[in-house]
Amino acid sequence: MTGTVLEEGLRGAGGYLLDGNRERFMHKYDAKLERATRDIVSRAMFSEMKAGHLTPNGGLYISMGHLGPENVRKQFKGMVERCADCGFDLAGGLVEVVPTAHYMMGGVEFDVDCTTALQGLFTAGEDSGGVHGANRLGGNGVANSTVFGGVAGEEMAAWVRREGGSQAAFRDADRAQIDAAIARCEQPLRAKGGAHGNLEPLRETLFDLMWEKVGIIRDAQGLKDALGVLSGFDSELDAYTLADHSRAFNLSWHDWMNLKSLVQVSRVIAEAALAREDSRGAHFRADFPKAGALETSTYTSVRQADAGGRLAIDMKPVAFTRVKPGQTLIRDAA
Numbered sequence: 268m269t270g271t272v273l274e275e276g277l278r279g280a281g282g283y284l285l286d287g288n289r290e291r292f293m294h295k296y297d298a299k300l301e302r303a304t305r306d307i308v309s310r311a312m313f314s315e316m317k318a319g320h321l322t323p324n325g326g327l328y329i330s331m332g333h334l335g336p337e338n339v340r341k342q343f344k345g346m347v348e349r350c351a352d353c354g355f356d357l358a359g360g361l362v363e364v365v366p367t368a369h370y371m372m373g374g375v376e377f378d379v380d381c382t383t384a385l386q387g388l389f390t391a392g393e394d395s396g397g398v399h400g401a402n403r404l405g406g407n408g409v410a411n412s413t414v415f416g417g418v419a420g421e422e423m424a425a426w427v428r429r430e431g432g433s434q435a436a437f438r439d440a441d442r443a444q445i446d447a448a449i450a451r452c453e454q455p456l457r458a459k460g461g462a463h464g465n466l467e468p469l470r471e472t473l474f475d476l477m478w479e480k481v482g483i484i485r486d487a488q489g490l491k492d493a494l495g496v497l498s499g500f501d502s503e504l505d506a507y508t509l510a511d512h513s514r515a516f517n518l519s520w521h522d523w524m525n526l527k528s529l530v531q532v533s534r535v536i537a538e539a540a541l542a543r544e545d546s547r548g549a550h551f552r553a554d555f556p557k558a559g560a561l562e563t564s565t566y567t568s569v570r571q572a573d574a575g576g577r578l579a580i581d582m583k584p585v586a587f588t589r590v591k592p593g594q595t596l597i598r599d600a601a
């Protein structure tokens with residue numbers, strides 16, 4: 268089943284993951300079995316799939332029936348209904364599943380008051396990076412957006428009150444930047460020649476590339492291959508001419524702009540993954556499987572270095588202001 272997410276609580280409640288032969292496999296990967304953290308479970312699933320232990324549709328199974336179908340129906344009403352909509356019986360049968368990316372842990376660098384390096388630009392929620400470290404725990408996505416959304420709102424209001432009358436706070440828009448952005452967006456309306464066809468195959472190929480080479484298990488060769496292909500996609504998009512040049516409700520134009528952004532974000536992810544020669548949380552390098560020294564942890568900061576789109580990468584030290592590696596805030600555990 269793809270296109271919807273089955274919640275982690277299913278594994279937490281005791282659900283089993285099974286391979287195509289209907290056998291459990293998590294014992295090969297972690298003593299916590301299906302209750303291991305999501306990065307470990309994803310890698311285990313990916314490895315089983317790579318090894319060819321597949322269900323008819325190329326995935327694996329989750330099975331809840333041993334917990335009692337009535338109980339599952341009661342405890343996971345929404346999930347059972349969602350699966351039924353897709354033709355699967357979660358309460359008593361098997362549901363085909365695959366690991367998926369459903370969260371972006373990177374984002375704009377920001378301070379705890381939601382300010383950024385650009386004066387007047389605030390960020391919060393999934394657009395901001397660093398809140399979860401290398402591995403977001405279940406439930407913390409909405410908490411992040413809610414807490415920092417509130418902080419950003421209050422800070423923005425205070426900033427407007429404070430800076431409202433100051434000319435410095437509200438600079439004139441940079442006309443050259445705006446014109447350059449418009450020119451970039453209008454490119455497929457101007458270009459002559461090139462393809463006029465459907466952008467969907469390119470988007471599908473991009474998804475497959477990111478899944479295969481930049482996804483759950485990465486290595487230097489795969490990442491370099493991916494960067495080469497991404498650069499080709501960019502050129503292909505630059506040479507693309509849309510058949511329909513209208514500016515009103517032109518969905519193909521939207522698709523083109525979205526694809527340009529997706530290729531750009533994909534490049535950032537692949538470059539950052541290539542630069543990071545260790546494995547932390549959701550970032551796993553088969554050629555550098557160890558986490559490395561936690562005390563000297565760094566995070567990866569990527570910025571566009573020039574108008575040509577070259578990326579500059581800095582590894583910046585993590586400031587452990589409250590809890591250092593090896594410490595805990597949980598009283599009992601401490």
Ligand SMILES: Cc1cc2nc3c(=O)[nH]c(=O)nc-3n(C[C@H](O)[C@H](O)[C@H](O)COP(=O)(O)OP(=O)(O)OC[C@H]3O[C@@H](n4cnc5c(N)ncnc54)[C@H](O)[C@@H]3O)c2cc1C
Pocket residue numbers: 271272274369370391392393394405406407408409410412
């Ligand atoms: C399938 C799925 C299941 C999840 N389950 C959980 C869970 O169980 N627990 C949990 O904690 N987290 C979960 N998450 C993560 C969590 O839902 C998200 O991280 C969170 O909702 C993000 O909130 P946000 O406000 O930061 O961003 P978003 O909810 O993405 O809001 C951004 C908004 O901006 C709008 N927008 C985008 N571009 C523009 C533009 N140019 N102009 C104007 N508006 C624009 C978008 O339409 C959108 O409404 C899940 C995510 C997914 C995808």
